[in-house]
Amino acid sequence: MMNGTIDQIQTGVEFLNADKAIQRIPEGASIMVGGFGFPGMPRHLSKALVRRTELDQLTLIMNSLGSVSTLNALFEQNRIKKVIGSFFSTNKELVVAYQEGKVEIDLLPQGTFTEAIRLGGAGIPAFFTPTAAGTVLAEGKETRIINGREHVLEQSLTADVAIIRAHKADKAGNLVYKKTAQNFNPAMATAAKLTIVEVDEIVEVGELDPDSIGTPFIFVDIVVKREEV
Amino acid sequence: MGVDIKQYIAKRCAQELTSGVVNLGIGIPTLVADYLPKGKVTLHSENGILGVGPEPDPNEFVVDPETIDLVNASGVQPITALPHASYFDSSLSFTIMRGGHLDATVIGALQVSETGDLASWAVPGKAVLGVGGAMDLVIGAKRVIAALSHLSPKGEPKILPECNYPLTAKNRVDTIVTEYAVFKFREGRMYLVEMVDELTLEQLKEMTPAHYEVAEDFKVVKREVEGEAVLV
Numbered sequence A: 001m002m003n004g005t006i007d008q009i010q011t012g013v014e015f016l017n018a019d020k021a022i023q024r025i026p027e028g029a030s031i032m033v034g035g036f037g038f039p040g041m042p043r044h045l046s047k048a049l050v051r052r053t054e055l056d057q058l059t060l061i062m063n064s065l066g067s068v069s070t071l072n073a074l075f076e077q078n079r080i081k082k083v084i085g086s087f088f089s090t091n092k093e094l095v096v097a098y099q100e101g102k103v104e105i106d107l108l109p110q111g112t113f114t115e116a117i118r119l120g121g122a123g124i125p126a127f128f129t130p131t132a133a134g135t136v137l138a139e140g141k142e143t144r145i146i147n148g149r150e151h152v153l154e155q156s157l158t159a160d161v162a163i164i165r166a167h168k169a170d171k172a173g174n175l176v177y178k179k180t181a182q183n184f185n186p187a188m189a190t191a192a193k194l195t196i197v198e199v200d201e202i203v204e205v206g207e208l209d210p211d212s213i214g215t216p217f218i219f220v221d222i223v224v225k226r227e228e229v
Numbered sequence B: 001m002g003v004d005i006k007q008y009i010a011k012r013c014a015q016e017l018t019s020g021v022v023n024l025g026i027g028i029p030t031l032v033a034d035y036l037p038k039g040k041v042t043l044h045s046e047n048g049i050l051g052v053g054p055e056p057d058p059n060e061f062v063v064d065p066e067t068i069d070l071v072n073a074s075g076v077q078p079i080t081a082l083p084h085a086s087y088f089d090s091s092l093s094f095t096i097m098r099g100g101h102l103d104a105t106v107i108g109a110l111q112v113s114e115t116g117d118l119a120s121w122a123v124p125g126k127a128v129l130g131v132g133g134a135m136d137l138v139i140g141a142k143r144v145i146a147a148l149s150h151l152s153p154k155g156e157p158k159i160l161p162e163c164n165y166p167l168t169a170k171n172r173v174d175t176i177v178t179e180y181a182v183f184k185f186r187e188g189r190m191y192l193v194e195m196v197d198e199l200t201l202e203q204l205k206e207m208t209p210a211h212y213e214v215a216e217d218f219k220v221v222k223r224e225v226e227g228e229a230v231l232v
Helices: A018-022 A043-051 A072-076 A092-099 A110-122 A185-191 B003-015 B028-035 B090-098 B134-140 B201-207
Strands: A030-033 A058-061 A080-085 A104-107 A126-129 A143-146 A149-155 A159-170 A192-203 A222-225 B020-024 B041-045 B049-052 B081-087 B104-108 B111-113 B144-147 B175-177 B181-186 B189-196 B213-221
Touching: A018 A043, A018 A192, A018 A222, A030 A185, A043 A072, A043 A159, A043 A192, A072 A092, A110 A126, A110 A149, A110 A185, A110 B090, A110 B134, A159 A185, A185 A192, A185 B090, B003 B028, B003 B144, B003 B175, B020 B028, B028 B104, B028 B144, B041 B090, B090 B134, B104 B134, B189 B201
Parallel strands: A030 A058, A030 A159, A058 A080, A080 A104, A159 A192, A192 A222, B020 B041, B020 B104, B104 B144, B144 B175, B189 B213
Antiparallel strands: A126 A149, A143 A149, B041 B049, B049 B081, B175 B181, B181 B189
16 A cells, blocks of 8 residues: 655656657657647647757658648658658648658558557557458558458557647646547557657646546656647 | 539438438538437547537637637537537547447548449549548448539549549448439449439439449439428
């Protein structure tokens, strides 16, 4: 039985500003970025990533990139070598970089993308899914008939870093999410060696209902409070 | 394609949906929501909500990209949540889709084949940079309703013996709804079940190279957007 008061609880989760947190990302890192459109997108961490201009040769693992994204500058600055995700058609900067041969794109169906991350975090390296069987996205991948249906072998995804967003963190590093801003964030928190989370608010230990916690602190390394603009 | 034709297709799709949980794709399928029976059909959106409500009044709701936390699958369009709504992450959302839990999906289509293959996401010869959740949706939903204009803007047929555009999934379409006709797949065969009274069976056949039979329960309807489609 562990004893101690709230003041004595230490989980090792660090609380830094955005630039100091982004400083921890290694050269050539693979980086998962949370968000589905606007909700759940770590915009402040993304801006700090754009500001740290010496980081290049990056791989981004993110569902989609809209027409207007904080991360567009990374493509303009030629800092991305590869993108893995499900929907990039509407981002002009990325489409141009791809057509010029500057960026490699691994396109995955969105459900395959999210499951690859979930299983990457769960320690399962690959999985069979019926999605994409018989389509161009299954070309070059192993397939197998299971229960009379064709399935595609997909590799799970892990990353050096995840930059994600949650609504609140407590001072232990537990996270709660809001509405449709969860999306890929909880899975990404589990699948990276270094998880940096941007939150609206940081509260004391004990203020979050344990039943409401979407990501337990064990998956969190650094918490950044969104700065007032 | 005029607005009224899109609305007609959406309304006709809605007639297929009387209960259960449904995911509506982008485009014409989005319009289906306006014609659904109130309270009987719950809408799922892949970004993590079951129980999608109407869009908020744009005069009262300002989208702030920094703080918005409730949108539809476009990622940017604000929505509301119904009283029985729940939120979840993408893993659970695609468990609902791929796992066979959705009663139906209405999805836009570029082409549909006579064996129920669907092509909805890519055009040959162009860089293919986006697929989104369409493949998981179509592979998992119990019913796949393809909503599309009968011909392309260039007048080319879209309902074909075989799709020549990249596939979204094979053999998954259950129902095809266009501004002229409704086709259903029954035990692997394609049947014409409904046609508007503005054309003949021969004219429809000319626009529809896919092989199909006229169903025993085939009927001719008037194409009306206001009020119910009327049997003649």
